[in-house]
Amino acid sequence: PSVPAYRDKRTMHRFGLALLLVFVATLGLASGKRQLLGGWREVDPKSDPKYLDLAHFAVASETDGLEYYNTVVEVTRASQQVVAGMNYRPTFKAVPSTCKVAEQQYSRELCKPQADAPKKQCVAQVYVVPWKGIKQVTSFGCY
Known part of the structure; x- marks a missing residue:
């Protein structure tokens, strides 16, 4: 059939x-x-000192409600995104420093970690456009 x-x-x-x-x-x-064009790309946080620099820039900028600046202990993760400039997202451990917000500007060399201070996990997003001189924290949080 x-x-x-x-x-x-x-x-x-x-x-x-x-x-x-x-x-x-x-x-x-x-x-x-x-990688998706324009998407976030994970990078080795130890591959370039800029990720540590960006984390320090973020803690220096984010002081609302703090008596003491936070200071960066270690950058644990980092990612970046190409936009009209660059977005960087360092993830890092931070602790309260010995520097009071009301008394001085933040300095990574002078603002040492407080003894026995509990570590917090923090994530910042920093937008950078080097050719325009723009560098700003667009997102920040610790838990």
Whole structure:
């Protein structure tokens, strides 16, 4: 007995669709390591001193409600994003320093960690446009 023509067309359509899905899935897996243009990219926080510098810049800028500046103990993660300039997102451990906000400006050399102070995990986002002289903290939080 012969197979009706409409069944062959349906089978061919399903086969073609299945083949297309396999191709798309394979393509997605093969390009899994590529970064989305404009997306966040993880970087090694120890690869460049700028991530530590950005963390110190953030704690110097964020003083609302603080008696003492926080100071950076260690940068644990970092990511960056290309925009009209760069967004940087350092994640770091910080503790209250020995420098009072009302009495002096923050200095990473002079503002030492307070003895036995509990460490906080902090995340900052810093927007930088070097050719325009822009450097600003756009997001900051510790927990």
